[in-house]
Amino acid sequence: MRENIHVIGIQMDLGASKRGVNMGPLAIRYAGLMDKLKELGFEALDKGDILSDVAHTENPKMKNFKPIFDANTSLYHQVVASLKENALPVILGGDHCVAAGSISATAQHYGKVGVIWMDAHGDFNSDISSPSGNMHGMPLSALCGYGPDEMIAFTQERTHIDTNNVALVGGRDIDEDERKRLAEAGVHVFSIHDVDRLGMAEVMKRAIAVASEGTAGIHVSFDVDAITPQEAPGVGTPVHSGLTVRESFLAAELVAESGKLLALDMVEVNPILDERNKTGILACELILAFLGKSVY
Numbered sequence: 001m002r003e004n005i006h007v008i009g010i011q012m013d014l015g016a017s018k019r020g021v022n023m024g025p026l027a028i029r030y031a032g033l034m035d036k037l038k039e040l041g042f043e044a045l046d047k048g049d050i051l052s053d054v055a056h057t058e059n060p061k062m063k064n065f066k067p068i069f070d071a072n073t074s075l076y077h078q079v080v081a082s083l084k085e086n087a088l089p090v091i092l093g094g095d096h097c098v099a100a101g102s103i104s105a106t107a108q109h110y111g112k113v114g115v116i117w118m119d120a121h122g123d124f125n126s127d128i129s130s131p132s133g134n135m136h137g138m139p140l141s142a143l144c145g146y147g148p149d150e151m152i153a154f155t156q157e158r159t160h161i162d163t164n165n166v167a168l169v170g171g172r173d174i175d176e177d178e179r180k181r182l183a184e185a186g187v188h189v190f191s192i193h194d195v196d197r198l199g200m201a202e203v204m205k206r207a208i209a210v211a212s213e214g215t216a217g218i219h220v221s222f223d224v225d226a227i228t229p230q231e232a233p234g235v236g237t238p239v240h241s242g243l244t245v246r247e248s249f250l251a252a253e254l255v256a257e258s259g260k261l262l263a264l265d266m267v268e269v270n271p272i273l274d275e276r277n278k279t280g281i282l283a284c285e286l287i288l289a290f291l292g293k294s295v296y
């Protein structure tokens, strides 16, 4: 685990249909993230927030593409810069479209990385398959080379993530088309059903193995809607019967134990829909667990 942490916020909610998730970075910081990182012994640097331009849609199949791409371009360059300084970037979303920028940066820097995508949803739609045109449903597809390619066009040559090294954990609301696309692409899907049957320890053991095989390490992209809405009410697209809080912490602790974490996204905290920052506090504590805070 690196000693330097760079916290990078991105106030972005244009990839989702419900507004307010742009305040996520503030809520997570308000829970005491920077002080708690320092208490854990890290050199933690707050790089502030990237702001997005106002909503602007030209193509209804990719709503708000331009302001999303522009903010993601800033994020991409910030994450690359942090990695060059040997820091571990922690990205505070913002809706999940921001992973297009952050994971592209990790892949560009390290060459070959694995991804563990923890989410109630697949986020594996393209502009063609998406029923809504909301871009927070497309980043994993774009990152793996299944479009929309414009979403990750930060450099001349795209660095696609090999789906052999991608594990989706906690999925339970995946569109019919998306299911086919995930299967055809060969993404390793560990749905909530697999978590029930195998237990989180076994699921994470397999997910970490998938994401580590032949890679420099793992970028974890954690969408707080992976957690059951009773425990994480502050999310834009809640889906019932999700991960328990303990399953979520166990996942984070096992990633920390693996020593493979290269970067972490904590996304989709929506303070407007939250209850007294419950979800913001949980997201903050999960970040600490991913970085090695243990209970004993």
Ligand SMILES: [Mn+2]
Pocket (backbone or CB within 6 Å): 096, 119, 121, 123, 136, 223
């Ligand atoms: Mn997501």
